[in-house]
Amino acid sequence: MSGQSQTMSDGTVRLDYHIYDGEWHPVNAEVIEEGYLTIFVNGRELATLMCSPRLPLQLALGFLANEGLIQEVDEVEIAHVCAGGGCVDVWLSHPVWERPRRKIITSGCGGGLTFADLAADLPPVESNLALSPAQLGELFTRLQTRDSLYARARGVHTSALSDGKELVLVAEDVGRHNTLDRLLGECLLRGIEPAGMALLATGRISSEMVYKAAQMGCPIVASRTSPTSMSVGLAQAWNITLCGYVRRRQMNVYTHPERLAQARLVVQPGTFLVAMAETGCSQG
Amino acid sequence: MSGQSQTMSDGTVRLDYHIYDGEWHPVNAEVIEEGYLTIFVNGRELATLMCSPRLPLQLALGFLANEGLIQEVDEVEIAHVCAGGGCVDVWLSHPVWERPRRKIITSGCGGGLTFADLAADLPPVESNLALSPAQLGELFTRLQTRDSLYARARGVHTSALSDGKELVLVAEDVGRHNTLDRLLGECLLRGIEPAGMALLATGRISSEMVYKAAQMGCPIVASRTSPTSMSVGLAQAWNITLCGYVRRRQMNVYTHPERLAQARLVVQPGTFLVAMAETGCSQG
Missing domain, CATH: 3.10.20.10 (Ubiquitin-like (UB roll))
Structure with missing residues (x-):
């Protein structure tokens, strides 16, 4: 290049x-x-x-x-x-072919695209990464340093990739989706493999955010704030641990809690997907 | 219809x-x-x-x-x-012609579109609406009621139109830009004139948000959180009073503070626009 x-x-x-x-x-x-x-x-x-x-x-x-x-x-x-x-x-080095990534965009009304179709778009994330709630909470305290844009002017979102010990890459942008593109761009330029790393974000987690995380192969997606119903459904389908409202000693875990090593809870896989099907994430 | x-x-x-x-x-x-x-x-x-x-x-x-x-x-x-x-x-009742509203989208690299071109897209807002900081702060306390989506599940933005005394219309959505479209749609359906009303928002104010506010003719745009540099520049050009971080007894006022009736300050119009020109909002 x-x-x-x-x-x-x-x-x-x-x-x-x-x-x-x-x-x-x-x-x-x-x-x-x-x-x-x-x-x-x-x-x-x-x-x-x-x-x-x-x-x-x-x-x-x-x-x-x-x-x-x-x-x-x-x-x-x-x-x-x-x-x-x-x-x-x-x-x-090759031509650009037309490839509408987000199938649902072009599905329209008659398309009848279902939540299952959307979820089938990517394979589930395979990774052994496991973190304790304390580790995850601690990582979040390091997201916004004194010289960050956020500290200087607010109004931006911060996202980071972490191996569980350090923040490997940090990106800031006024658009929260852009922060994930920036992380992937930095990975490409530096030859860093994002797959297997936890993705931390200050912003809300929409379906689009989970899609980008799944494409990067991130097994844990954690946010300071909330996920949407569709992001929870996609994270469940793509084997991603989805956490919201992460604080130093508090958090919600919406899917695949088994990756949070200290989790003492009864995991009932399947329960959630049934709920999603009933509430109808499909807009078809 | x-x-x-x-x-x-x-x-x-x-x-x-x-x-x-x-x-x-x-x-x-x-x-x-x-x-x-x-x-x-x-x-x-x-x-x-x-x-x-x-x-x-x-x-x-x-x-x-x-x-x-x-x-x-x-x-x-x-x-x-x-x-x-x-x-x-x-x-x-009429054909839809192709009309790309946001000129900057298609301006690309060689277009040389400047901040002034963007600002010239709409006329300045004319209105005598004036509010005290206390009134504005008080209106924000009524934005999210107990039965609101926000109170029930977080993760949404709320916007409202106000005549200064009441919240005339309130809209919630996971997308903050959608809340403004919802307000305008409700105005059309109910025959309410948005021009001259204050626009209150829980979300950040981007250039797109100020554009929609200007199109609705709202002389005051106030947010619980921050504006961007471009939204400040456009609000200045379109004669809109832009407030951020509004709390009950605190707020920032970025442009046209003369509409906040109790304002005891020396307004220096012109200062700001010079600053914008120097920092170069144009991406052309």
């Missing part, structure tokens, strides 16, 4: 505004920056993402990998980040 | 899962529901939204209005919600 220079943005903007706390005080402080990244592949415009305008190469490559257009960085012959960082031009 | 029957979903799903607080406890509790809504217009599939699977008609009509495809509900001849609520078939 050649031409991979990047323009780095700081990720925040300093502004004059006012704080009210009974009285008004003028301040000059950081606000999170929002920008757009346009990705071109083989000369064609593929997508424009609303994102934090920084580290465009990681975001673009991770997006391509999560969309199924590339598997390895070797497939990228040229990746050129334009001046200002607002677009990335990617030329691949 | 005919054929507007709706299938109501409850918006949550009851699941068996486990809570850890030093020990494991099985619970059966509500998790927020995630679904998809496919919108057909004049027989063509327009879009599929990830959303809370409830009140599909409001979401579909508000989406069409915010995308500029309709101005009035009279333009809708038939709106049919399919069994299950997963899609809405809309037939308009």
